[in-house]
Amino acid sequence: MHSSEEHVLGFRPLALVLAALLVLTGVTVWVAGFDFGFLNVLVAMSVASTKAALVVFFFMHLKYEGRALQLMVLTVFILLAIFIGFTFFDVAYR
Amino acid sequence: MTQHVASFLEAPAGAGWLRRVGTWIFSTDHKRIGLLYFYSIAAMFAVGVILGLLIRLELIAPGETIMGAQTYNAVFTLHGVVMIFMVVIPSIPAAFGNIFLPIQIGAEDVAFPRLNLFSWWLYMAGASLAVVSLFTGNGPPDTGWTFYVPFSNVTTTNVDLAVLAVFILGFSSILTGLNFIITIHRLRAEGMTWGRLPLFVWSLYATAWIQLLATPVLGITALLIMAERMLGMGLFDPARGGDPILYQHLFWIYSHPAVYIMILPAMGVISDILPVFCRKHIFGYTAIAISSIGIALAGSLVWAHHMFTSGMSDTAVLVFSLLTFIVAIPSAVKVFNWVATMYKGSIALEPPLWYAMAFIVLFSIGGLTGLVLGSAGTDIHVHDTYFVVGHFHYVIFGGTGFGMFAALHYWLPKVYGRMYNKFWAVAACLIMFAGFHVLYFPMFLLGMDGMPRRYYDYLPQYTDMHELSTVGSWLLAVGLVIMTANLVTGMRLGRRVKNNPWGGASLEWTIPSPPPTHNFLEEPVVERGPYDFAGIEPEEPSMRVPAGATKPGGGEA
Amino acid sequence: MSAPFKDQVGARMGMWLFLFTELLLFGGLFVLYAAYLHRWPAEFHHAAGELSRTFGAANTVVLITSSFTVAASITALRTGRSTLARMLIWLTLALALVFLINKFFEWSAKFDHGLYPGGHELVLRDAGEQIFFAMYFTMTGLHGLHVLIGMAVLGWVLSMIGGKVRRDEPVALENAGLYWHLVDLIWIYLFPLFYLVT
Amino acid sequence: MYSQALSAAQQVDRAFALIFGVSVLLLAGIVGCMLWFAWRYQRKRHPQAADIHGNTLLEILWFVLPTIIVLGMFYFGWTSYKALRSVPADAMTVQVTGRMWSWAFEYPNGRRAAELVVPVGRAVKLDMTSTDVIHSFYVPAFRIKTDTVPGMQTYAWFRPEEKGEYDILCAEYCGLKHANMLSVVRVVEAEEFNQWYRGETDMTGGAGPDPLAVFENQGCTGCHSLDGTILVGPTLKDIWMRDTVAVLPDGRTNSIKADGPYLRRAILDPGAEVVQGYDDIMPGYEGQVTDEELKAMLHWMKGAAAPVPPQGRTVAENEGCLSCHSTDGTIIAGPSFKGLAGSRIQVLDQGKEREIVADDSYLKESILKPEALLRKGYDPMMPGYDYLSPGDLESLVEYMQSLGTSP
Ligand code: HEA
């Protein structure tokens, strides 16, 4: 149970992730120049979530952790979405 | 046993009292921490009960009776804050969970013993701050335990300190939950599969998740109140674009799940006690285990049922009312399974079972009145009236309180190695049960008649029920005193018991009473379920089968 | 005290659970933000225009890079190059400092213009803009606090590298790293929400 | 329980009955089984427990059954809630304002009151808000309760079916006198209501309409000054028994002493006698002002000679001042009005303390903008009353003066 099947991420993949993150930062700033109406927020949030996923999976090593932990992280994000989403049953219909 | 094993209670030999205290308050032994929690919670509980009795005294007649409006407002606020944040939320998990969770899964300690000690210190810090807030600044807070804005922002009483105390207590609760989750995931003994976990452990697991995921929202809510008051942020100020109702959302996102932090461990205790005293496997193990998780999950989705009259949208009322009814289902599953466990059991009417049965009755009444509150149309009438006060005392005190009492009577012999007087234990249970109804049942009638809560003064038509209720509070207090006296006498002077007085099948009954410092003499290997009583005999004489007691219809199934 | 047994996986999992609580702490603020954005879209649009995109983007780059250096330092430690690991942490701390200095200039510019809750300029604005700035100061303030805490933690671990924190005992660094990534993660959302969402 | 007074309330009561009924049955079943088992299967009667671990069918049953039951409860709860929220089209609207610690009701014609007077059988919609913290408007008899939230409008409605008085309570904790934030709904016959509504009767025991408010509300002061200056109309100052030349419709003139009957005619039918030098532009007020108001105005024009009932007292009651300020020297949440006017007091001016004399202008200022100068030793909790008419303000100050000065 207490195995040390530790996976070490090399410098090169880390650098690639960094590059991707920087590019995505550029992308958000760039697309913010366009006006998609109410989609603006959606676009910005999708890019941010992509970046977040990169950080979580690689920098934070989640990709190489056990199933249980991955499930927990998923639950937390869903819960957060629910807290925000359900509040809108109120604020969006008031 | 040949050699004597030092129990965890025994201080290192030859130490002075200062050292002895030190070996407790700096101990990382989960059992000692559990007891520390227990004593501090009991002390806070005494404070809360006295405040409760004062509330009842003031309400014995309309008009000002023993205190003015400002004092009364401070008293019920403190009563709520102390009882919720310092008594029931930590009660069963932090006290009994700490002591028995590691033992029940066959571990030597929790995953992070030092963190565990730290969380007790945080609890003490929070509790002390709360006490300090009474005597400093502009007087004790008078906002109610819900700290609703804008009032909590306007009042000049000492809200900041109280809110800081709540923040710290929340932190302590988070750390306990975190510790339990890791302990359950990582430290189960060999053979202790998820399907063999005692249901108490399952309930603590579900509770721990709520503690971990909901409490931070309370944390930020508390921080925001401080930001409003001290920095003038204006996040909830309508004149500056804020929305006071959002505060209520944040508060209840924590505080509704918190009520399940209070009740789930008690449900776990009941699920562990019933089989032992029926000598029968728990009915529907999987269903009970899953329903704990179900309550934790679904319970996180219903917070706005506290806000049906708040001015939020009708759509939200629809959704949250529906979801509220959904949470009732797993609770119903548990209650039915408990009763079914008793069917064709071989029942020994010992004190823990009395308390467990009282729990079932009181919790059912409290839960069923919760349905009245969850239903939108009826909640409009009884919201913020004594009906709600009745509801939550039934579930919190009837539920968590009696669950705690049941746990005390069940595990006290294990912790101290001594037995209390059983006659007085049952008598206290019955007196409290009666007093409970006299105290809290009239509240339902008051609420139906429209008596709002948090009133120090009331219209004359409510006098009779209030009087009755106050008398009930004295009866209850008598029962409580008897119970406490009996338990204290028992744990110091009671007759000694051996490993397994009740004939329980979970791991804590395989080790000496009181348990040795490292719990197990050798690492246990688990080969049986927690409710598999075959071959285990209770050591208590009163639990033995009387000779020749077989009757037709009894016997094997 | 229990036996000196170290459960590395358990310790890391514990850190993750702690991060969950941090996420939900900020989660409460995100709930508020979402609701207010919904209520005052035009005002948020207008007020967001007053924040400097360049500053924001620069800070994003700084923080992302610092996240990389932490991750790299873990790799360095685990492959036995503890001097490199130490240097990378120093670099991270330096980047964190840059972030804070940047933030300081941004904040003080706003303070100079009276654009803070209760400030003489802000009270004249629309309610929606007032709430935007209240959210801005609350959220970036709390985030800044986390940057400080993260720096303290990294500094503490730095002092142990080569000692208690070794190739075969990397958890402390890993956990400090996880914390630092979380700080980054939150900024990844704060940046578009305050500087770009218009 | 309160008697039922309206149909939405009946729906709510039905939901109550249903949920209680089902709950009692369930509870009886559960407790009954439990006690029976505890007796029947006691160890001495049943020494060997059966080896049962569960029963899939039963477990499905008691998953499905509660689901159906609670969905039923939900349905009735929701429909009764809908009934509470669906306002009939013909409802009369009253604006409700909650404030520490009193209620204010404002009718469509501008009439303000501290009690809610409504005609029997008529649907009433309440539009609500609050000026300070959250309160909750609760009338148990009608099963309605809605929070009043600052910066927000909420609503409720009811249709009173029976005459009578019904308690109004505040159900959201709002500080010191939360328990005393009471009022009543007075349900009366339609005829009685109409008279009250027009201001002809006063059921709340107050002292009749405020003349200054009437001048204000009826628009008199748009054309007449009360202080002697000439606007498009002659000033009303010192008008009593003034000598006037009136031009009749046929062009003739007439010398008149402005006595009661003349002034009454001049208000109700001004075109009949137009004061020389002015245009015939004043509208007739026949049917516009009530007798009560007319009397009050004439009373005012007569001057201070006759003792006017303390108008300020009524305002203070209606505006809820008296829930925080006493008139007998005791301290509630604010300083007592007794002996206040003209006394020397310590105030905090932006945190700095200084001594001032509570003169008229200070008193007015404290009512309009209480946060500007804070009386030392009190919380800054008083709401601003900047909507008060100058008349009301004046009468409040007069009333305070009538309560004497302490050194
Ligand atoms: C231990 C704490 C605890 C528990 C377990 C519960 C359990 C429940 N509560 Fe309670 N509640 C509180 C503590 C608790 N509550 C507190 C403290 C408040 C007030 C806060 C404040 O404002 O200060 C409150 C207030 C409160 C409100 C808001 C009232 C208002 O302010 O207007 C509501 C509304 O929906 C509600 C509903 C419920 C429901 C549906 C359950 C359900 O979980 C109950 C489920 C249980 C059962 C259903 C009974 C057992 C089952 C059977 C007997 C079998 C048969 C059942 C069926 C067929 C359904 N509660």
Ligand code: HEA
């Ligand atoms: C744990 C929760 C708890 C408990 C036990 C109690 C106990 C009591 N409560 Fe209550 N009460 C609250 C939680 C609790 N209360 C809350 C949250 C509020 C709302 C506050 C607010 O509005 O902000 C409230 C409000 C409240 C009111 C309404 C005030 C108002 O709205 O104006 C009243 C009125 O009678 C009252 C009375 C009492 C009495 C007489 C007791 C007791 O004195 C009765 C005696 C109790 C016992 C005899 C034993 C109970 C035992 C346990 C719970 C566990 C035991 C633990 C150990 C032994 C370690 N309480």
Ligand code: CUA
């Ligand atoms: Cu107003 Cu309570």
Ligand SMILES: [Cu+2]
């Ligand atoms: Cu709830």
